[in-house]
Ligand code: SF4
């Protein structure tokens with residue numbers, strides 16, 4: 001088993017995805033359905049679980065970058081599957097494997113802070129806002145806080 005296969009095996013085992021019975025309860029409570037107009041089964045926890053189990057090249061799939069990591073799906077899952085833990089691990093593997101095109105970096109400090117699909121979605125919704133509002137959203141939360149503090153001292 002390669003290092004990468006080993007990481008996938010661990011991620012699948014620790015999140016409990018082998019127990020998934022495809023009931024869809026996690027999809028019914030997933031907040032992404034309300035947040036994203038482009039929500040689809042591909043993006044849903046069940047969809048991500050299915051693709052992971054099918055061995056698709058899931059770390060290159062932009063759909064792993066929309067999740068809020070709320071873990072609401074686990075609270076209702078009859079099998080105790082953790083969609084959050086799985087997606088968190090998949091993101092970690094993607095970064096370790098240098099599949100980073102879906103990660104947004106702060107334009108000030110360079111730290112990773114957001115996923116590109118989520119950022120693009122928010123920017124599209126805010127396209128009528130003045131540029132200075134959108135500029136703030138290019139910064140990570142700590143840089144935003146620092147700039148705000150500097151402005152107010
Ligand atoms: S609630 Fe649990 S068992 Fe049902 S589809 Fe979601 S992960 Fe699978």
Ligand code: SF4
Nearest residue numbers: 030067068071073083
């Ligand atoms: S952890 Fe992610 S996939 Fe699971 S319910 Fe929350 S947003 Fe949906």
